[in-house]
Amino acid sequence: MTLEQEQFQRYRPDFSRLIPYGFEPTEEGYCISRELMDGDFRADITVHTDGSVTGRVMDLDTGEEFYAIHSSQRYGAFVSTLRDAYCAVLHQIAEDCFLPEDFVFPQSNRIAHALYEHFGEVPDHPFETAEDYGVFRYPKNRKWYGLIMLLPRQKVEKDCPDPAEMLEILNVKIPPESRETLLKNDGVYPCYHMNRDNWISIALDDRLPDGTILELLRRSREYAIRSTAKKHELIPNGDWILAVNPIDHDVEQLFAQGDELWKQPEKIRKGDIVYFYIGRPVSAVMYRCRVLETEIPYSYSDGTISIGKVMRLHKLREYDRDQATMEKLRKHGITNVRGARSVTGEFLDFIRALP
Numbered sequence: 001m002t003l004e005q006e007q008f009q010r011y012r013p014d015f016s017r018l019i020p021y022g023f024e025p026t027e028e029g030y031c032i033s034r035e036l037m038d039g040d041f042r043a044d045i046t047v048h049t050d051g052s053v054t055g056r057v058m059d060l061d062t063g064e065e066f067y068a069i070h071s072s073q074r075y076g077a078f079v080s081t082l083r084d085a086y087c088a089v090l091h092q093i094a095e096d097c098f099l100p101e102d103f104v105f106p107q108s109n110r111i112a113h114a115l116y117e118h119f120g121e122v123p124d125h126p127f128e129t130a131e132d133y134g135v136f137r138y139p140k141n142r143k144w145y146g147l148i149m150l151l152p153r154q155k156v157e158k159d160c161p162d163p164a165e166m167l168e169i170l171n172v173k174i175p176p177e178s179r180e181t182l183l184k185n186d187g188v189y190p191c192y193h194m195n196r197d198n199w200i201s202i203a204l205d206d207r208l209p210d211g212t213i214l215e216l217l218r219r220s221r222e223y224a225i226r227s228t229a230k231k232h233e234l235i236p237n238g239d240w241i242l243a244v245n246p247i248d249h250d251v252e253q254l255f256a257q258g259d260e261l262w263k264q265p266e267k268i269r270k271g272d273i274v275y276f277y278i279g280r281p282v283s284a285v286m287y288r289c290r291v292l293e294t295e296i297p298y299s300y301s302d303g304t305i306s307i308g309k310v311m312r313l314h315k316l317r318e319y320d321r322d323q324a325t326m327e328k329l330r331k332h333g334i335t336n337v338r339g340a341r342s343v344t345g346e347f348l349d350f351i352r353a354l355p
Contacts, residue, residue: 011098143224285324
């Protein structure tokens with residue numbers, strides 16, 4: 001690991017701060033120079049457009065790069081002093097121009113940001129001897145639903161040739177019956193350091209898409225919620241049933257043209273799942289959708305502005321009329337649907353098990 005990687009491994013650049021700080025835009029990103037050792041040396045530091053940072057130290061007497069500060073084998077007093085001065089410059093840039101991150105791998109941080117955006121929940125770091133580990137909990141009962149760990153890749157991939165190579169993994173709880181299917185995916189392993197019947201480990205190196213991982217986390221979070229929930233109790237997990245009157249809306253044309261704009265109920269947020277219940281004479285759940293955008297201003301064709309905002313929905317699945325009827329919903333804790341309402345854990349088990 002380079003000095004720059006070590007300093008910035010838990011930071012991401014706030015590009016809006018770079019130019020005011022003194023960085024200059026270049027083809028590679030943003031560059032800045034700082035004098036070291038009373039002007040005998042110069043640090044040239046580049047923040048690249050992908051967020052990575054590289055740097056070099058120039059000996060101004062010779063006009064050549066002073067490579068020794070990057071060598072772990074050079075321990076002389078002068079080299080150590082120059083290295084410390086260079087690291088102090090990197091540290092100050094990190095403090096003034098970067099934002100702290102909880103994790104090392106980019107996908108780990110994207111997942112953490114998405115969980116905060118969807119649920120307002122951030123990881124805590126309860127292990128004094130393993131500060132790299134981050135735990136996601138359901139706030140009401142403090143139950144875990146996710147654990148991110150930084151560890152040697154060899155811990156989960158025995159054939160990895162480099163014992164120093166590190167990997168961040170995510171542990172999530174799963175239904176035991178889905179374990180074997182999930183383990184067939186590249187980057188999914190029997191759970192490290194937790195119950196292997198009910199948990200799996202996922203590599204956070206972009207082998208699995210963010211959306212797939214977030215869906216597994218959403219389901220793992222449901223287990224944490226249900227651990228204290230009573231039978232038929234509603235669970236506030238970002239899944240909703242929304243009632244649609246077929247007199248007012250052409251069911252056959254719903255989502256026929258692709259994504260659909262729909263009036264946004266106050267509690268629904270980006271990333272939530274919405275099940276559309278079509279009223280009489282259908283009386284059944286017909287569509288499963290994901291909320292792509294919210295808080296969208298909307299104007300009718302005559303120029304009239306709609307009251308409130310709308311959301312953009314993407315259809316994930318369409319159900320047959322006899323698959324999720326009201327008669328079947330009642331057996332799983334959904335006795336009526338008016339407007340938008342939360343769902344029960346039993347409903348989610350039922351609807352997700354449909355062929």
